[in-house]
Amino acid sequence: MSLKNWLYALSAAASLTLPAVHGAQAQEESIYVPLFTYRTGPFAGSGTPIANGMHDYLTLLNERDGGIGGVKLIVEECETGYDTKKGLECYESVKPKKPVIVNPWSTGITLPLIPKAAVDKIPVLSMAYGLSASAKGDTFPWIFNPPATYWDGFTQILQYIATQEGGGIDKLKGKKIGYIYLDASFGREPLPLIEQLSKELGFEAKLYPVAAADMQNQSSQWLSVRRDKPDYMILYGWGALNATAVKEAVKTNYPMEKFISIWWPSEDDAKGAGDGAKGFKTLNWHAVGADFPLLADIQKHVVDAGKSQVSGKDKVGQVLYNRGIYNSMLIAEAIRKAQEITGKKAVTGEDVRRGLEGLNIDEARLKEIGLEGFTGAVKLSCADHNGHFSTFVQSWNGTTYEKVSDYIAPMSDKVGPLLDADAKAYAEKNAPWPARAEACDAS
Amino acid sequence: MLYNIFIDPFVQMVQMPDLLVQTLWEGLVSGVLYALIALGFVLIFKASGVFNFAQGIMVVFSALTLVGFYEKFSAAGFSGHTAAFVALILTAGVMFVLAMLVERVVLRPLVNQPDIILFMATFGVTYVLIGFGEMVFGGDPKQMIASELFLPSGSVDVEMLGGLVSFQKIDIAAAVIASVMIVGLALFFQKTRIGRALRAVADSHKAALSVGISLNQIWVIVWFAAGLVALVTGIMWGARSDVSFALEIVALKALPVLVLGGLTSVPGAIVGGLIIGIGEKLGEFYWGPLLGGGIESWFAYAIALLFLLYRPQGLFGDKIIERI
Numbered sequence: 012m013s014l015k016n017w018l019y020a021l022s023a024a025a026s027l028t029l030p031a032v033h034g035a036q037a038q039e040e041s042i043y044v045p046l047f048t049y050r051t052g053p054f055a056g057s058g059t060p061i062a063n064g065m066h067d068y069l070t071l072l073n074e075r076d077g078g079i080g081g082v083k084l085i086v087e088e089c090e091t092g093y094d095t096k097k098g099l100e101c102y103e104s105v106k107p108k109k110p111v112i113v114n115p116w117s118t119g120i121t122l123p124l125i126p127k128a129a130v131d132k133i134p135v136l137s138m139a140y141g142l143s144a145s146a147k148g149d150t151f152p153w154i155f156n157p158p159a160t161y162w163d164g165f166t167q168i169l170q171y172i173a174t175q176e177g178g179g180i181d182k183l184k185g186k187k188i189g190y191i192y193l194d195a196s197f198g199r200e201p202l203p204l205i206e207q208l209s210k211e212l213g214f215e216a217k218l219y220p221v222a223a224a225d226m227q228n229q230s231s232q233w234l235s236v237r238r239d240k241p242d243y244m245i246l247y248g249w250g251a252l253n254a255t256a257v258k259e260a261v262k263t264n265y266p267m268e269k270f271i272s273i274w275w276p277s278e279d280d281a282k283g284a285g286d287g288a289k290g291f292k293t294l295n296w297h298a299v300g301a302d303f304p305l306l307a308d309i310q311k312h313v314v315d316a317g318k319s320q321v322s323g324k325d326k327v328g329q330v331l332y333n334r335g336i337y338n339s340m341l342i343a344e345a346i347r348k349a350q351e352i353t354g355k356k357a358v359t360g361e362d363v364r365r366g367l368e369g370l371n372i373d374e375a376r377l378k379e380i381g382l383e384g385f386t387g388a389v390k391l392s393c394a395d396h397n398g399h400f401s402t403f404v405q406s407w408n409g410t411t412y413e414k415v416s417d418y419i420a421p422m423s424d425k426v427g428p429l430l431d432a433d434a435k436a437y438a439e440k441n442a443p444w445p446a447r448a449e450a451c452d453a454s
Numbered sequence: 455m456l457y458n459i460f461i462d463p464f465v466q467m468v469q470m471p472d473l474l475v476q477t478l479w480e481g482l483v484s485g486v487l488y489a490l491i492a493l494g495f496v497l498i499f500k501a502s503g504v505f506n507f508a509q510g511i512m513v514v515f516s517a518l519t520l521v522g523f524y525e526k527f528s529a530a531g532f533s534g535h536t537a538a539f540v541a542l543i544l545t546a547g548v549m550f551v552l553a554m555l556v557e558r559v560v561l562r563p564l565v566n567q568p569d570i571i572l573f574m575a576t577f578g579v580t581y582v583l584i585g586f587g588e589m590v591f592g593g594d595p596k597q598m599i600a601s602e603l604f605l606p607s608g609s610v611d612v613e614m615l616g617g618l619v620s621f622q623k624i625d626i627a628a629a630v631i632a633s634v635m636i637v638g639l640a641l642f643f644q645k646t647r648i649g650r651a652l653r654a655v656a657d658s659h660k661a662a663l664s665v666g667i668s669l670n671q672i673w674v675i676v677w678f679a680a681g682l683v684a685l686v687t688g689i690m691w692g693a694r695s696d697v698s699f700a701l702e703i704v705a706l707k708a709l710p711v712l713v714l715g716g717l718t719s720v721p722g723a724i725v726g727g728l729i730i731g732i733g734e735k736l737g738e739f740y741w742g743p744l745l746g747g748g749i750e751s752w753f754a755y756a757i758a759l760l761f762l763l764y765r766p767q768g769l770f771g772d773k774i775i776e777r778i
Binding site for chain 1: 470473476477480483484584588592593594595597607609620622691694695696698699700701702703704706707734735738739742743746747748750751
């Protein structure tokens with residue numbers, strides 16, 4: 012080889028190697044956190060505030076604290092449009108960048124990621140959505156769904172209904188309970204539980220599925236509600252489905268105090284129906300409003316600094332914005348815990364999985380974060396990736412949601428065995444499902 | 455099972471006639487609105503032979519523009535109604551500009567290209583409008599300014615047939631406005647010079663050009679008319695739910711109407727809309743529970759296909775007989 016060719020070869024090698032070295036250094040100094048979001052499409056109404064909350068919290072950590080444990084977070088959004096295919100494309104596109112965690116923000120996207128997570132060593136955080144049975148850490152070591160499953164939520168609503176009927180769960184006997192839901196993976200998730208509990212508790216379940224194409228055209232479902240006259244209505248909706256359901260309920264003169272939703276409706280969903288929506292209820296597990304030191308910091312370091320995508324300052328503190336805050340709090344605390352367990356600064360997906368299993372956000376830690384009184388303590392374990400925490404009922408007063416119940420624990424005696432059976436059935440159906448090989452850190 | 459399919463629904467209709475009337479009313483309102491959406495497709499197809507894939511996003515875009523303008527004007531201190539009507543006029547102006555842009559940038563350069571190319575171009579228009587709309591208005595759902603536009607709220611409850619039938623005032627307004635619009639457009643295209651020119655263009659571009667009809671002008675007029683139809687559709691559906699990108703899906707409801715009524719027939723769009731609207735509501739309400747509910751979205755296509763089985767040329771299409 013001539014000298015000239017040697018020089019070419021050397022310079023080419025250098026040009027290939029230097030960025031790699033630089034990349035390795037960058038990787039050493041940063042933690043990659045992709046956020047699957049949907050600011051576009053039919054579900055953007057729900058997706059946008061959550062995306063803003065998630066992003067703003069992580070941006071705050073970068074801006075105020077220089078990241079977590081001195082390591083900057085690389086936060087990158089991937090737009091899924093709440094479309095499973097696009098979500099999977101997002102997953103494949105972020106995978107080579109070694110994400111430490113993935114938040115699918117769609118039950119439909121979560122389900123196909125369940126078998127992939129263990130192979131790719133990327134923990135999946137499906138916060139209060141996804142497969143309920145993935146709470147079983149022994150079967151699903153890479154999937155986490157705190158603080159409550161859709162099945163927990165359903166039993167919490169049932170207990171609230173029983174309280175409204177003036178007694179224990181036996182008061183549900185003979186009642187007619189309507190279930191209106193998005194006819195997709197998310198809405199169908201509690202159907203096995205409903206079937207089981209309706210037999211055990213003696214209530215009649217009436218199902219009203221709404222196809223995504225008919226989210227804004229629910230008059231048939233609500234005519235059926237009018238015919239069937241259910242004593243209570245339970246809503247598992249998303250995006251425009253929620254706003255339309257509330258409007259249709261008002262239009263049908265359905266008593267709003269008997270219309271209770273899982274935790275997803277926003278202020279906008281209720282506001283559109285006017286005064287008639289007063290009394291509409293949803294579950295929640297965290298506060299609404301911006302009166303917390305952490306949110307004040309977000310306002311100062313992120314929103315006022317022009318680093319947020321919120322369309323107005325009043326959006327900070329709204330229910331779904333705060334849901335995004337909660338989600339990022341779990342991410343950040345899992346990373347912190349992973350750093351603590353491993354002693355490393357730039358942790359990996361495997362480390363963060365351990366961090367999630369060791370997650371223990373107690374009242375003192377919430378105060379340190381600046382979220383004292385925002386939510387209850389969160390503690391996960393190797394066996395329990397959900398926690399099955401209590402939620403409360405909040406009611407729309409025409410302006411905001413107000414807490415109107417005490418914390419309600421899920422009916423673990425009913426849900427627990429069903430989750431066990433479902434996890435077992437999942438493993439059998441997807442045989443050979445790998446037995447848990449991941450060691451459990453003492454928490 | 456046979457009893458549940460063939461007897462029980464009719465027993466229910468007799469036993470609860472008030473609910474039958476309510477179902478028919480809901481179907482009628484949906485049907486008129488479907489007809490309105492279908493009309494947007496038909497107008498453009500008649501004039502340019504293009505299935506306008508962008509009609510759905512035009513509904514979203516016009517509604518968002520209206521609310522966006524309204525927010526700006528009310529922030530500037532205009533009163534609610536003034537701001538709303540100024541916003542309405544400006545939105546109509548935006549739809550006109552959009553029509554001109556589509557004609558200049560999309561249609562004119564593609565004259566004489568195969569129809570499929572023009573169809574694909576409307577995909578392009580769709581995604582440009584989605585992107586532009588999201589950039590300008592964001593993804594947050596917005597409330598339609600129904601009361602500011604003097605659209606009524608509340609309901610008229612009528613005791614009849616042993617029960618209470620509730621007619622929502624916004625639905626009555628939607629049915630009336632959509633009907634007026636449909637009749638107005640039908641008259642415009644049947645009785646005016648422009649309408650005759652449109653029909654000439656629909657029959658043959660070359661023949662229309664040979665008698666001095668400006669193809670470009672007709673396309674602008676038709677896309678503007680489709681834009682106005684989209685605006686009215688956006689207002690009405692937005693008032694029933696909210697104004698968000700989810701409205702785009704509503705346009706899909708027009709597809710079975712087009713299957714049934716044909717892409718070229720204005721009366722087909724109207725009657726097809728009513729048949730689909732009423733048919734799907736009756737289907738979901740009386741037969742839906744037998745199939746687990748949620749059948750509305752495909753039941754509409756089943757109705758359309760059933761009709762086509764007996765009338766393959768569509769509701770108002772002529773039987774095409776070709777000698778070979």
